Amino acid sequence: MGTITINGRQVEFTNEKNVLTIIRKAGIDIPTLCYQPELSTFGACRLCTVEDDRGRFFASCSEEPRDGMVIYTNTEKLRSYRKLIVELLLASHDRDCTTCEKSGHCPLQNVAQRLGVNTVRFENYKEPQPIDDSSYAIIRNPNKCILCGNCVRACNELQSVGALDFAFRGSEATVSPAFDKKLAATKCVSCGQCRVVCDTGALTIRSHTDKVWAAINDPNTRVVCQIAPAVRVAVGEAFGLPAGQNSLYKLVAALHAMGFNRVFDTTYTADLTIMEESAEFLGRVSRGQKLPLLTSCCPAWVKFVDNEYPEFKQNVSTCRSPQGMFSAVLKEYYRSPEHNKSNKKTFVVSIMPCTAKKMEAERPNSYTYGEKDTDAVLTTTELVQMIKQFGLDFANLPEESCDMPFGMGSGGGVIFGVTGGVTEAVLRRLVQDHNPKSLEAVAASGVRGNEGIKEITVPYNGMDVKICVASGLANARKVMDAVKSGEKEYHLIEVMACPGGCVMGGGQPTRLDHKSVVNERDEGIYRTDRKMVLKKSHENPLMDFFYQNEIFKHKIHDLLHNHE
Amino acid sequence: MLDESYYRKTDEIIARYVRDARSLIPIMQDIQAEYRYLPGELLTYVAEQIGITEAKAYSVATFYENFSFEAKGKYIIKVCDGTACHVKKSIPVLQALNKKLGLSGKKHTTDDMLFTVETVSCLGACGLAPTMMVNEDVYPRMTPEAAEALIDQLKGGADA
CATH class of the missing domain: 1.10.10 (Arc Repressor Mutant, subunit A)
Incomplete structure (x- = not known):
């Protein structure tokens, strides 16, 4: 508690952890590169340096506020100091901005522009390093790295994966996997959180945009796509719409205009997931086998279990993810001669908030009857780029609805986009009555909210069902260690690798303004759910269409489950 | 493996x-x-x-410079290139050693695994500059000629 004076103005503070936070709350966005509020404070970039009334300089991110502090954020000394820092960073940086994936939404470029750094007086003596494109999800270009350490801390602190770290020192320092291995040879789970916090084009998404355009432009190919729940509340941000606004129907219009033949909604297979996973769950509970059941929607989490807890592999649900189910169902649908009269090849594009889905699509169990289910995975970020390439005025597009027969889901499917959503949808499935109060009780059971670990106990058929919901793999590790040691027992564990769930996925658009949009995106998902008439997955009339359909009837297990 | x-x-x-x-x-x-x-x-x-x-x-x-992922030779020669040794011409000593042993800035160890040549920032014996060490022994006031002679002597010792 107290007051500090910023540039002559008195500013009250309460429990802010550092001076930087107070400065930003006072409406002054001083630049930073290595500061990420959700990660530990690193204090490496020094851009947040301020001056006090005694002429002392300090990094405001690493300084605790004290009552009576007097600071200045824009003195002549600070201005030249900050410019020099950026100039030095740029000196050994591959400044090929015009052809850089990150151009236009690059924090380094943004800072250089804001501070007016328009010349770099130093020569780059760094030897060019090879680009690592071994991963299905992430491209690592060490020549663009400025050693801010954001990726290292995200990988270690949020995800407890630690695939990346610093290596060597001084002018030879780099960020790399151990022994400079390729990312694909590490325990990287492809979650993309490193790329979310990367200040440059050093870590970027492996792009599938070209192959999607090629498919669209091929007259012998039918291009169909599915849109994941979390995409709709993030895509609009890139076109100036408010964070969290549901832009699904504009997006459908955009995709139709761009040449996608059919546009479907992944909430449809989220509902199928609930049907299948609930049945699997109740089966395991009644047999008392392979519990806790671990959710299988998140491929980064599934990979994490493979890497770190192989003894629990049998506990992972056999259900394919909503992406996996959808692609398999679509390929099967168009294999049927009735729906493929034009005899075209079907190309399935999955539009996801997620980089790990690119890895999932390549897994051996993402093939059905010898054919690859998902042909391309576009993250929200790539989708935004494609809309811009095509030249659509997204914000002013009319609204169109998804195509049938796979264009509709329930509210239970939509909330897959947030942490706790899968669990809430399962609980809705288990609710027997039609009383709206029961759904409110489910929502209030503790499944909602952005705590990293949530525990819920719900009564069902005379027993107490114990559920744990975790997001962020570091939290998942805590849960799994407790389960492994016998300290905790659960019937169901839902894990989403990205903190906050898919709305904060590794493929979502990033921002330059240092604002967290997790609450807006969460609210966008719940608002969408509130507006829907169908709340429960099993009430989706398209479920019957699927389960009774001659095309699918005898192949349900093949299409919806992993079978290794 | x-x-x-x-x-x-x-x-x-x-x-x-x-x-x-x-x-x-x-x-x-x-x-x-x-x-x-x-x-x-x-x-x-x-x-x-x-x-x-x-x-x-x-x-x-x-x-830490001290850790090496490459197997080192029987004789590890540390040529001091701290400020004092550098101005007292440590680089010609290093060059002479590298030339004699067929080593370079990238290759530090001879194929017969007898010699490893590396530079260190300071051995703490600036009064004896230019200094080098072979394993635990200090060799003061080196010259390129003395370094070459030392290699011959060590090779002879190894043969014997």
């Missing part, structure tokens, strides 16, 4: 310390003392055993 005996030896070394991140450096030092270098496979193994990531262990091992 390293022979099983390396891992058994490493188990012995790990057992001397607490299984914790803070034991990484002493364990790496003991492994290097045993094998004259730090085999990468063992670093990975140690990281797993003491519960840190492989990348973190690699980060620490590459931070």
Whole structure:
């Protein structure tokens, strides 16, 4: 508690952890590169340096506020100091901005522009390093790295994966996997959180945009796509719409205009997931086998279990993810001669908030009857780029609805986009009555909210069902260690690798303004759910269409489950 | 793949310390003392055993010049290139050694595993500049000629 004076103005503070936070709350966005509020404070970039009334300089991110502090954020000394820092960073940086994936939404470029750094007086003596494109999800270009350490801390602190770290020192320092291995040879789970916090084009998404355009432009190919729940509340941000606004129907219009033949909604297979996973769950509970059941929607989490807890592999649900189910169902649908009269090849594009889905699509169990289910995975970020390439005025597009027969889901499917959503949808499935109060009780059971670990106990058929919901793999590790040691027992564990769930996925658009949009995106998902008439997955009339359909009837297990 | 005996030896070394991140450096030092270098496979193994990531262990091992992932020669020659030695012409000594042994800035160890030549920042014997060390022995006031003669002498010793 107290007051500090910023540039002559008195500013009250309460429990802010550092001076930087107070400065930003006072409406002054001083630049930073290595500061990420959700990660530990690193204090490496020094851009947040301020001056006090005694002429002392300090990094405001690493300084605790004290009552009576007097600071200045824009003195002549600070201005030249900050410019020099950026100039030095740029000196050994591959400044090929015009052809850089990150151009236009690059924090380094943004800072250089804001501070007016328009010349770099130093020569780059760094030897060019090879680009690592071994991963299905992430491209690592060490020549663009400025050693801010954001990726290292995200990988270690949020995800407890630690695939990346610093290596060597001084002018030879780099960020790399151990022994400079390729990312694909590490325990990287492809979650993309490193790329979310990367200040440059050093870590970027492996792009599938070209192959999607090629498919669209091929007259012998039918291009169909599915849109994941979390995409709709993030895509609009890139076109100036408010964070969290549901832009699904504009997006459908955009995709139709761009040449996608059919546009479907992944909430449809989220509902199928609930049907299948609930049945699997109740089966395991009644047999008392392979519990806790671990959710299988998140491929980064599934990979994490493979890497770190192989003894629990049998506990992972056999259900394919909503992406996996959808692609398999679509390929099967168009294999049927009735729906493929034009005899075209079907190309399935999955539009996801997620980089790990690119890895999932390549897994051996993402093939059905010898054919690859998902042909391309576009993250929200790539989708935004494609809309811009095509030249659509997204914000002013009319609204169109998804195509049938796979264009509709329930509210239970939509909330897959947030942490706790899968669990809430399962609980809705288990609710027997039609009383709206029961759904409110489910929502209030503790499944909602952005705590990293949530525990819920719900009564069902005379027993107490114990559920744990975790997001962020570091939290998942805590849960799994407790389960492994016998300290905790659960019937169901839902894990989403990205903190906050898919709305904060590794493929979502990033921002330059240092604002967290997790609450807006969460609210966008719940608002969408509130507006829907169908709340429960099993009430989706398209479920019957699927389960009774001659095309699918005898192949349900093949299409919806992993079978290794 | 390293022979099983390396891992058994490493188990012995790990057992001397607490299984914790803070034991990484002493364990790496003991492994290097045993094998004259730090085999990468063992670093990975140690990281797993003491519960840190492989990348973190690699980060620490590459931070310190002292750790080497390459097997070193029987004679490790450290040419001091600290400020005092540098102005007293340590670089010609280094060049003479590299030329005589067919080494370079990138290749530090002779193929016969007899000699490793490296530079260090200061041996703390500036009064004797330019200084170098061969294993534990200090050689003061070096010249390119003296360095070459020393190599011949050591080679002779090795033959004998």
